[in-house]
Amino acid sequence: LGSSLRGTLDKLRGKSRLSEEDIEEIVKEIQRSLLSADVDVSLVMELSDNIKERSLEEEPPAGTPARDFVLRIVYEELVDLIGESTELPLDEQTILLAGLQGSGKTTSAAKMAWWFSTKGLRPAVIQTDTFRPGAYDQAKEMCARAEVDFYGNPDNDDPVEIARKGLEETADADVHIVDTAGRHALEDDLIDEIEQIEGVVQPDTSLLVLDAAIGQGAKEQAQQFDESIGIEGVVITKLDGTAKGGGALTAVDQTDSSIAFLGTGEEVQDVERFEPDGFISRLLGMGDLGQLAERVERAMAETDIEEEDWDPEDMLQGQFTLNDMQKQMEAMNNMGPLDQVMDMIPGFGGGIKDQLPDDAMDVTQERMHSFSVIMDSMTDAEKEYPKAVGASQIERIARGSGTSEEQVRELLQQYKMMERTIKQFQGMGSDQEMQRMMK
Ligand code: GDP
Ligand code: MG
Numbered sequence: 001l002g003s004s005l006r007g008t009l010d011k012l013r014g015k016s017r018l019s020e021e022d023i024e025e026i027v028k029e030i031q032r033s034l035l036s037a038d039v040d041v042s043l044v045m046e047l048s049d050n051i052k053e054r055s056l057e058e059e060p061p062a063g064t065p066a067r068d069f070v071l072r073i074v075y076e077e078l079v080d081l082i083g084e085s086t087e088l089p090l091d092e093q094t095i096l097l098a099g100l101q102g103s104g105k106t107t108s109a110a111k112m113a114w115w116f117s118t119k120g121l122r123p124a125v126i127q128t129d130t131f132r133p134g135a136y137d138q139a140k141e142m143c144a145r146a147e148v149d150f151y152g153n154p155d156n157d158d159p160v161e162i163a164r165k166g167l168e169e170t171a172d173a174d175v176h177i178v179d180t181a182g183r184h185a186l187e188d189d190l191i192d193e194i195e196q197i198e199g200v201v202q203p204d205t206s207l208l209v210l211d212a213a214i215g216q217g218a219k220e221q222a223q224q225f226d227e228s229i230g231i232e233g234v235v236i237t238k239l240d241g242t243a244k245g246g247g248a249l250t251a252v253d254q255t256d257s258s259i260a261f262l263g264t265g266e267e268v269q270d271v272e273r274f275e276p277d278g279f280i281s282r283l284l285g286m287g288d289l290g291q292l293a294e295r296v297e298r299a300m301a302e303t304d305i306e307e308e309d310w311d312p313e314d315m316l317q318g319q320f321t322l323n324d325m326q327k328q329m330e331a332m333n334n335m336g337p338l339d340q341v342m343d344m345i346p347g348f349g350g351g352i353k354d355q356l357p358d359d360a361m362d363v364t365q366e367r368m369h370s371f372s373v374i375m376d377s378m379t380d381a382e383k384e385y386p387k388a389v390g391a392s393q394i395e396r397i398a399r400g401s402g403t404s405e406e407q408v409r410e411l412l413q414q415y416k417m418m419e420r421t422i423k424q425f426q427g428m429g430s431d432q433e434m435q436r437m438m439k
Contacts, residue, residue, distance in 0.1 A: 005029040005284060006402045009067055010373075018066040023055045026070055030284065037246035037283045038215045043081065043253060050077050061296075068296050075293040078280045082249060085274035086233030086260035088205065090119050094167075094176040096201055097235070098194055098225045099209035101132065101182030104237030104263055108209050109179040110142035111271035112235075112261060116175045117148055124173035126166030127152035128159040128197055129181035139179060146268040149173050160196045167201065178203065186221065191228050198229040207260055209235045210251055212243035222251035231255040237263035240270070244283055278379070286377070286400065320422045322383040325415055326375055370403060371411050377401035386415050 008029045012022055027048045034044045051074055060069035088095075095112070097105045106129070113123035125143050127150070129135035136154040143150035151166040163178060170176060178201050183190045198206065208231045210218060225231050234252055236245040239262050252258060259274040277290030375383065377400035382389050389397075389412060398405045 005033050006286060009071070010402075012067040013065065015066050016060070018055070018070060020056065022066075023052060023070065026055075026074075027052050030074060033284045034246060037244035037285075038213075039246035039283070040216070040219070040250040040253075043249060047077050047081065064296055071289060072293045072296040074284075075280060075289045078283070079276050082252060082276055082279065083258040084276060086205070086207070086258045088233075088260060090116075090121065092174045093204040094178065094201055096178045096180070096194075096198060096203035096206045096229065097209055098180060098206060098229060098231070099182055100186070100221065101184055103182060103209045103211050103214075104235070105182060105209045106135065106139050106179050107142065107266065107268075108235050108237060108261065108263055108271070109139065109177045110146045110148070110268050111263060113143065113148040113175070113177050114146035114268045115261070115271050115273070117146070121174045122149070122172065123175040123177060124149035124151065124166075124170035126150075126163060126170065126176060126178045128162045128166070129179060130157045130159050130162070131181040131183070135181070142268060159193055160200055163197045163200050176201075186224050191224065194225075195228050203229075205232045205260075206230055207233045207235050208251060208255070208257075209237060210245075210248045212236050212238045212241065212245035212248070214247040216247070216250075218247040218250040219254055222254040226255040231257050233257050233260035235259075235261045235263065236274075239282075240264045245279070246283055281400075291376075291380075319384075320419045322375060322378070322386045322411075322415055325418055326372060326383075328418070367410075367414075370407055371414070374398075374401045374403055374408055374411050386412055 005026075008025055012018060012026070015022070018026075030051065031044050031048050034047070035041065051070075054073045054077075055070050058069075058073070060066050097109055099105050106127070109125045109127075113125050116123040125139060125148060127136055127139035129139070136152045139152055140150050149170050149172075151162075151169045153162050153165070156162050156165075159181065166178070167176060178197065180194055180197060181190070206225075206229050208222060208225050210221070214221075222231065222234075231251075232255075234248050234255075234257060236248045236259060239245055245262075248259065259279070262272045262274055262279070264270045264272060281289045374397060377397045378389075382393060382397075394405050394408045394412075397403075398408045401408075
């Protein structure tokens with residue numbers, strides 16, 4: 001579905017002005033993407049009304065493709081809804097986890113503890129689930145894997161008492177994460193229990209843990225837990241599956257909170273602090289929208305920054321990344337082919353450029369276009385270290401950009417070739433031979 005949005009957008013590439021019909025078409029595709037990602041219908045409608053209204057009213061800055069401008073509006077509206085990640089100090093605090101059985105609370109407790117430990121804090125998990133058999137062992141084992149403190153008591157069946165004792169026993173820790181029991185459905189005794197635990201624990205932050213696959217059910221849960229203990233943030237788990245977690249947005253909206261963490265696997269390290277950019281891009285099945293939004297913003301602040309931003313000489317210093325390659329390709333568009341660009345660099349004219357490997361710098365317009373589409377689907381880290389891009393990432397990038405894995409590999413190949421060439425230049429710079437050649 002993301003690719004049909006991309007298809008629609010690609011058709012509009014190069015247009016400086018979009019018609020009302022164009023905008024209708026984009027909005028329809030965005031609606032389709034969001035609905036298939038389980039975002040609530042009324043939220044989708046509200047969003048698309050805002051997007052339509054702004055796209056028709058606001059003027060794109062000169063030189064900005066209309067398509068990019070509309071995407072920026074889409075991005076802004078989604079950020080507005082989803083918000084920045086839930087604020088969590090890197091300091092002493094107590095966090096309470098709530099949610100139904102199987103949503104991923106225990107796993108998330110251990111993951112979050114692990115995450116805090118990587119920030120130099122000393123976390124402890126307190127397991128108060130006396131309802132589910134094996135809950136104690138599961139939590140204990142995961143905490144051992146995360147190498148964090150753990151308290152639980154399989155012989156006590158009073159969760160409130162365990163919570164009280166747990167805080168005492170783990171007094172040396174800075175961050176206390178209190179895991180609770182869930183049920184198959186919301187029941188009064190579950191709510192009573194968690195309210196009592198909340199009373200004893202007095203958490204700084206209560207987080208609602210939701211499975212990414214949750215759809216309409218998110219609303220009732222969010223409402224209920226928010227009423228009983230107050231929800232400050234949401235943890236979305238199992239994002240490594242096919243579900244995109246759009247249902248959790250209902251919970252965020254309902255509780256007027258934000259997203260704190262994302263769970264992306266079964267291991268304790270499979271956790272990420274929430275960042276709106278990646279999440280939104282994933283919801284829409286598109287590449288890095290945040291980057292695009294930034295680019296449009298820069299264009300709005302000042303036109304033609306791109307060109308000034310990039311000095312060919314910089315390329316010859318330090319690491320050569322895919323971002324450099326993209327800028328280099330853009331520069332070629334503006335300044336002519338690389339060998340001419342090279343002429344602009346003091347000391348690099350003349351014979352040196354003849355040593356360029358054949359077609360190392362041959363980037364036709366067509367390839368440039370497909371490369372930039374592919375790069376829109378790559379993360380910053382991937383562009384900084386293209387060598388670390390493996391098969392599964394290639395598959396994802398191809399899917400996200402609506403291209404083939406072969407095309408992605410071709411881009412990486414091109415990068416490697418250019419990188420080698422640049423390295424050669426860098427080598428010469430520090431070489432005596434260089435001096436000779438300059439004469
Ligand atoms: P709880 O009942 O809310 O405590 O849920 P658990 O933490 O026990 O998780 C329920 C199941 O979901 C377990 O099998 C976990 O391994 C699995 N799980 C939790 N988080 C994730 C995740 O982010 N990805 C995947 N693939 N599985 C998860
Ligand atoms: Mg559990």
